[in-house]
Amino acid sequence: MLNMSRRQFLKVSGATLAGSSLAMLGFAPDAALAEVRQFKLARATETRNTCPYCSVACGLLMYSYGDGAKNAKKSIFHIEGDPDHPVNRGTLCPKGASLIDFIHSPNRLTHPEYRKPGSDKWERISWDDALDRIAKLMKADRDANFVEKTDDGLTVNRWLTTGMLAASASSNEVGYITHKVIRSTGMLAFDNQARV
Numbered sequence: 001m002l003n004m005s006r007r008q009f010l011k012v013s014g015a016t017l018a019g020s021s022l023a024m025l026g027f028a029p030d031a032a033l034a035e036v037r038q039f040k041l042a043r044a045t046e047t048r049n050t051c052p053y054c055s056v057a058c059g060l061l062m063y064s065y066g067d068g069a070k071n072a073k074k075s076i077f078h079i080e081g082d083p084d085h086p087v088n089r090g091t092l093c094p095k096g097a098s099l100i101d102f103i104h105s106p107n108r109l110t111h112p113e114y115r116k117p118g119s120d121k122w123e124r125i126s127w128d129d130a131l132d133r134i135a136k137l138m139k140a141d142r143d144a145n146f147v148e149k150t151d152d153g154l155t156v157n158r159w160l161t162t163g164m165l166a167a168s169a170s171s172n173e174v175g176y177i178t179h180k181v182i183r184s185t186g187m188l189a190f191d192n193q194a195r196v
Helices: 006-024 099-103 127-145 172-184
Strands: 045-050 059-065 075-081 146-149 155-166 187-192
Touching: 075 099, 127 146, 127 155, 155 172, 172 187
Parallel strands: 155 187
Antiparallel strands: 045 059, 059 075, 146 155
């Protein structure tokens, strides 16, 4: 049995009486309900992609909401490294980890623009117009500057006035195909870099 002084007994009794009185006045806490928070990727659509920043070409998993219904617009809300990708095995550098900010940036260019010679402003054009213009300019330059033979009569088939700067984040297969297509036009200047 505990030895309790009269003073300690009065303190405990007073505290118990005050606590029960407060509970009767409505200051009792509600019952605590344990609830598991819903996993944020549960209803998301998973898409695999490649990081666009450098020539390492790390694999990404991008998660978006929106199921393609009429009034539902897809929106990416989470990006992480792909653990099944052989290059990065789920890891990302700080630039790759911040891709969500790159995607949702208001300054991100999402369509082709063209600035006419002498103009000080850019105009939005369609992808078809942009690709047609690039193809026409490339054809005109190749027709004007293609070197079929040297002065000695040696066949070289070179186009030296235009070069190709390929995407550094492309896979080996895409880089190989791009290289073969560009070399077939006679272009010699070809770079596949990450410093730009």
